[in-house]
Amino acid sequence: MADGNGRRRTERPHCLVTGASGYIGGRLVPELLHTGHRVRCLARSPGKLHDHPWAADVETVQGDVTDPDAVAAAMRGIDVAYYLVHALGTGSGFEETDRRAARTFGEQAHAAGVRRIVYLGGLTPRGVPETELSPHLRSRAEVGRIFLDGPVAATVLRAAVVIGSGSASFEMLRYLTERLPVMVTPSWVRTRTQPIGVRDVLRYLAGSASMPDDVNRAFDIGGPDVLTYREMMRRYAVVAGLPRRLIVPVPVLTPGLSSHWVGLVTPVPASLARPLTESLRHEVVCHEHDIARYVPDPPGRPLPFDEALRLALRRVREAQVATRWSSAAVPGAPSDPLPTDPDWAGGSLYEDDRRVTVDASGESLWRVIEGIGGDNGWYSFRPAWAVRGRLDRFVGGVGLRRGRRDAERLRVGDSLDFWRVEEIEPGRLLRLRAEMRLPGLAWLEMYAETDAEGRTRYRQRALFHPRGLLGHAYWWAVSPFHALVFQGMARNIARAAAKGAGTRRAAAPAHRSPGVPS
Incomplete structure (x- = not known):
């Protein structure tokens, strides 16, 4: 079968992955390779990919997603393009940077005959005007809308807290719970959210490569549990074998003060902690699970919160010295640390x-x-x-x-x-x-x-x-x-x-x- 540009459609698409040195991208590449896809990575610093065990199995193109020429070169011969980058933490102009990069990506994908763009964004609250969202969530929503309004069919996956070693939101949960047996916390610990294990995120991302050409929409993705942040901390303590945590919410901590508080307690950089804590003001739960029509859930999936936690803590609970903690270079599962994870990820050592x-x-x-x-x-x-x-x-x-x-x-x-x-x-x-x-x-x-x-x-x-x-x-x-x-x-x-x-x-x-x- 041929596509609209006369190219023969292969059973396994040729995929472009941006953000391969990041948390999700670095774990998606081996998933795609395992299922037989050919993979090309667009990276500003290709040298950062050398520590990955899959580095020799992919083609790497140097460039930035805001550079039309670099994106055009990376798009040649591509069937499915994964957009897994964002400008979070790069300063006050990050929304404009995200906007410009998304438009460039969509335009060059169309010019190259790419048949699908897959984007991982943030789960947004229903009924809340976009102007009232945190800048982080507002920008994620805008990028998704740019792709859906563009000429290339898009799959926009929207997730809340991703549970897995290396995820900034998970690491913040880890450090707050492990370091503070008694916590005076911001009021956002009462906000409900729907966390999802990183294995399910990757399964949905990889499965989106095979969606029918007429599908152009956003999908909410989440695990089966809807929890407050306080409940997540208490359940983390149980799974990690810690004593019960005493959590006392107070209303006086603003998002700015919250980010400084998180910075004092955890090694998560303030540039990441602030947008994450600002986003926790909003209740973010899934309102549909239509993704299962195209990427069916096997038995027992999506993973419950406690099981996702056990997998995220598996290396430690099984007493394995993983990745950056030793000479080991190859993680055993998506929930495990990677060599390119930031120094503050993976817990204290x-x-x-x-x-x-x-x-x-x-x-x-x-x-x-x-x-x-x-x-x-x-x-x-x-x-x-x-x-x-x-x-x-x-x-x-x-x-x-x-x-x-x-x-x-x-x-x-x-x-x-x-x-x-x-x-x-x-x-x-x-x-x-x-x-x-x-x-x-x-x-x-x-x-x-x-x-x-x-x-x-x-x-x-x-x-x-x-x-x-x-x-x-x-x-x-x-x-x-x-x-x-x-x-x-x-x-x-x-x-x-x-x-x-x-x-x-x-x-x-x-x-x-x-x-x-x-």
């Missing part, structure tokens, strides 16, 4: 990073790393390790009793005192997950590396993901001891590797103590 040059081969260093724990000890300050073990036993933890299965070799899943072996890359990385009683989750990573001058280097990272305010307090309470425990551990492991160079097994450390650092 404290880190103690030590690096020591080793006068030995990488093989000698690895023998010491793999032989750690049990009777070989932890190469560190003995009293601190012993006390930490006794404290863990006192509060019902496993303590130091377990030792290790084999004195020389480790495998994934082995218990190691009160750690568990989570990952091994032979000769390079040993990652241990803490199983002691803690107000959070902890990992210890040990690397055998080579530096820029070809010398062997030992790297050691202690990572802690706090749970609630108690978790943050715990880290800062024990951090003064880290220089004693962790620096001594790194230094002694390097010495043991040098002493045991050329032998089958590294020599025992100066301090033999089967324990665990705090």
